[in-house]
Amino acid sequence: MELGPRGIRVNSIHPGFIETPMTASGPAAFRESNLLQIPLGRTGTPADVAPLVVFLMSDESSFISGAEIPVDGGQTAHVGAFPISQAIRGLRGPGRELDGRVAVVTGAASGIGLALAERFAAERMKVVLADVDQAQLDEAVRRLLASGAEALGVRTDVSVAADIDRLAARTVQEFGAAHVLCNNAGVDTGAPFSEIPLASWDWVFGVNFRGVLYGCRAFLPLIRAQGEEARLRWMTDNVSPPPRSGRPGI
Numbered sequence: 686m687e688l689g690p691r692g693i694r695v696n697s698i699h700p701g702f703i704e705t706p707m708t709a710s711g712p713a714a715f716r717e718s719n720l721l722q723i724p725l726g727r728t729g730t731p732a733d734v735a736p737l738v739v740f741l742m743s744d745e746s747s748f749i750s751g752a753e754i755p756v757d758g759g760q761t762a763h764v765g766a767f768p769i770s771q772a773i774r775g776l777r778g779p780g781r782e783l784d785g786r787v788a789v790v791t792g793a794a795s796g797i798g799l800a801l802a803e804r805f806a807a808e809r810m811k812v813v814l815a816d817v818d819q820a821q822l823d824e825a826v827r828r829l830l831a832s833g834a835e836a837l838g839v840r841t842d843v844s845v846a847a848d849i850d851r852l853a854a855r856t857v858q859e860f861g862a863a864h865v866l867c868n869n870a871g872v873d874t875g876a877p878f879s880e881i882p883l884a885s886w887d888w889v890f891g892v893n894f895r896g897v898l899y900g901c902r903a904f905l906p907l908i909r910a911q912g913e914e915a916r917l918r919w920m921t922d923n924v925s926p927p928p929r930s931g932r933p934g935i
């Protein structure tokens with residue numbers, strides 16, 4: 686309600702079982718049980734998620750706000766899912782204004798975040814990659830720069846407010862604006878609920894909840910302050926409480 690009149694839309698993407706380092710580290714039985722529930726008969730890849738983000742930034746989706754969109758091969762369809770096929774339809778078309786815009790992606794050194802960064806770069810956006818893992822971040826940025834992309838890496842722990850403030854400042858310093866923020870960084874203990882130590886919940890909430898909060902607090906004023914931003918998109922993480930072990934969507 687608050688952001689709609691400013692042309693800022695808020696949508697939430699809910700990945701199902703996506704093959705990334707996070708899911709690879711989990712128990713095989715968890716993967717198998719998920720697979721059995723997926724009508725399309727396969728698990729997802731980060732590349733299954735990234736095109737939806739691009740669609741939500743395009744003018745074709747200009748009337749979509751407040752949507753919760755699963756990308757899960759139909760896994761949640763039996764409890765009533767957003768018709769993703771409608772969202773994907775028309776992904777490419779007129780009215781895309783991504784070229785030269787600035788995207789910030791947290792957790793960008795791996796998995797879905799890396800796929801987002803690569804996809805934004807392919808759309809000729811300027812990309813700021815933020816991650817706590819310096820070595821992986823350096824490698825991701827190196828590869829993007831080598832491909833001709835305009836990219837910047839900023840080592841960031843999203844659970845530390847000062848780190849996010851520094852990320853916002855570096856983004857503006859380097860690229861002069863921020864048009865899209867993907868609060869993608871997230872962690873998962875990989876353990877069943879009853880076996881998760883309390884200390885791990887602090888870590889999970891620090892990254893998955895406070896990280897999103899800090900990201901929104903730091904970047905929303907920038908997006909609002911940019912006069913040209915009236916039609917730009919605000920994207921953020923879903924921070925709904927986890928049923929299993931603390932996963933937000935993106």
Ligand SMILES: NC(=O)c1ccc[n+]([C@@H]2O[C@H](COP(=O)([O-])OP(=O)(O)OC[C@H]3O[C@@H](n4cnc5c(N)ncnc54)[C@H](O)[C@@H]3O)[C@@H](O)[C@H]2O)c1
Nearest residue numbers: 700702703705707792795796797816817842843869870871
């Ligand atoms: N993979 C899935 O099946 C799945 C499903 C639903 C939601 N998600 C969510 O999607 C997002 C990306 O997941 P992924 O599977 O690509 O995971 P991933 O482990 O491949 O990537 C997560 C990235 O976040 C970074 N990170 C961790 N803690 C951080 C911190 N404190 N500050 C900054 N960066 C940090 C990691 O270094 C890593 O590069 C997460 O929020 C996850 O919870 C994933």
